[in-house]
Amino acid sequence: MSAQCLEGRVFLMIFSLHRRFLLLLLLPVALILIAAGAGGFFYSRTLLFDQWVDSTRLKLEKATLGIGDQLTDKLQLIDLIGKAQEIPGGDLTQAFLIQQLAERKGVKFVDVDVEVDSNRNLKEIGKTANDYGPGVVEGLYTMEVCDDVGFCSPTMEPGAADRSLRIVKALGGTAGEPVKKLTVRIGFDSFLHPIREMGLSAGNTAVLVTSTGQFLASTDKSQFTRKLLGDNGDNLEKKTLKEIMTKPFGTILGEGHPPEVVVGFHKVPMINWYLVLFSKGSEAMESLVRFRFYYLIAATTCIVAILLLIRFTTRSVGQAIGQISGAATRVREGDYSVRLPENRSDEIGQLTKSFNEMIMGLEQRDLIQQTFGRYVDKSVAEELMSRPEALRMGGEKKTVTIMMTDLRNFTAISEDLSPEVVIRMLNRYFARMIAVIERYKGIIVDFYGDSILVFFDGLTADIVDRAADAIKCAMEMQNEEEGFVREMLAEGLPEIRMGIGIHTGDVIVGNIGTESRAKYGIVGSDVNLTARIQATAGAGKIVISEETYRTLADRIRIAGEFRVCLKGVKGDRELYEVECVDCRDDDWCRLSTG
Secondary structure: OOHHHHHHHHHHHHHHHHHHHHHHHHHHHHHHHHHHHHHHHHHHHHHHHHHHHHHHHHHHHHHHHHHHHHHHHHHHHHHHHHHHOOOOOHHHHHHHHHHHHHOOOOEEEEEEEEEOOOOOOHHHOOOOHHHHOOOOOOOOEEEEOOOOOOOOOOEOOOOOOOOEEEEEEEEEOOOOOOEEEEEEEEEHHHHHHHHHHOOOOOOOEEEEEEOOOEEEEEOOHHHOOOOEOOOOOOHHHHHHHHHHOOOOEEEEEOOOOOOOEEEEEEEOOOOOEEEEEEEEHHHHOHHHHHHHHHHHHHHHHHHHHHHHHHHHHHHHHHHHHHHHHHHHHHHHOOOOOOOOOOOOOOHHHHHHHHHHHHHHHHHHHHHHHHHHHOOEOHHHHHHHHHOHHHHOEEEEEEEEEEEEEEEOOHHHHHOOOOHHHHHHHHHHHHHHHHHHHHHOOOEEEEEEOOEEEEEEOOOOOOHHHHHHHHHHHHHHHHHHHHHHHHHHHHOOOOOOOEEEEEEEEEEEEEEEEOOOOEEEEEEOHHHHHHHHHHHHOOOOOEEEEHHHHHHOOOOEEEEEEEEEEOOOOOOEEEEEEEEEEOOOOHHHHHHHHO
16 A cells, blocks of 8 residues: 555544544534523623613603703793783883793794784684784794693694794783783704703714604704605604504614614603604614624634644544554554554553554464465465354364375385485475465365375365366376476486375364364365375376265266275275366366376
């Protein structure tokens, strides 16, 4: 595996670890922060909004009290002017009081006229424009003083250019005396002075309206020509007008979060006037918006801090796991020299220690497997290792095909050769034979001097095919032997030939020995029978038992048959000399005739 590939896998592994930490730690914390923030936000919004409502209500209440005080002050002077008519020398007092009234803030006009008809009652005064006398502008708001207590609400006459409140009061009216009419004009704009003194932010507007929504005055000069609240089609103004008709004070929110406009209104004492304040939502909810901003900063800071903590915590963990992953890759490739430093006392340290112990265990197991592989093909060894029953002590009864080979006259030949030459010859001979046996997945049980004991288990095929594999293997071993003989003759060494015996029978297959020392092999009388059959085979011959012949009766061709009494075996046995197997296969026919 390339270094880049390894680094990529480690990166993905660490990234996955980070992702799990983010999911398991950051997500719950984020959800908690969101839930707490949402709850705190809604709670704070309600609390802050209630505070703003209370503050605005107090501000409007103070302003309306100021408006009421202005109106009450002027009405008291008007009342005093009327009473001065009844005292001796009242004309002088009355003139003084009229002068005081004219100097009051907002008073634009004060006049006393003598009525011609002394029989006109109080309620007729001021009913028509002609009765208002000289200087009266058509379209002014008018107000009647009802008896000596209070006054009636004004009515608006369309087309007024200078909106004012006109108050008319009858003076005198006793028998024989002319009736005087006191006319006072007060600019509505002066009634907004208390709210102006409190300070209006830019963009905020205060208006004075009647209970029916008629415009009296506004701090916004551009609204001077307006006549009715809501006449511009604004839904918020219409909603405000509905609220005014039913409540003495209240608060209405416009659209948006925070709302673009917030409306507060309060009734003026003693009269059906209302002071309405239109405020920007951003200012009305300034504390709430500020809270939301600071909360977002705090939440973001917490999340970033958690990310840094996760990064700091998982970095060492990721590096340790990366080292383990890299070491595991090297072990998989067969490098058992890897040892990880055991310098931690936490769970990663325990994992590292266990990993090192695992490497030593794998090294020992691989050594055993390599030893196992000396006797069987690697693929067969792996298959055997994958089967739990193959690793347990003991075995099971199976029908297998057994093959045994032996070099003829080798003992006599080896007496004339040095031990080194004999060993070299055997090693070269076994190297060739073992290669052939491995190709046919034969399992070597043991070497007996110059003899080889092999069996063909039904791991990858049935009994018939494995019996055929045994004969094919024997034939190819004979062909391989031809090459070996030519090499020996070329080196001046004697010619040696082998005989092969093959038998199919029942044996015990499994681990033979003890827990401390064992080998995978076969035992049974059929193993001895195979050895006896092999002894009957001449040099270069393959002899099979009757059981093997019956197993392959329709696939084998024999060169001859004979009966023989085998040592240690009761009765005569029918044996067959093989010519070829699967003779329709020209390759094997050539092998048998070659």
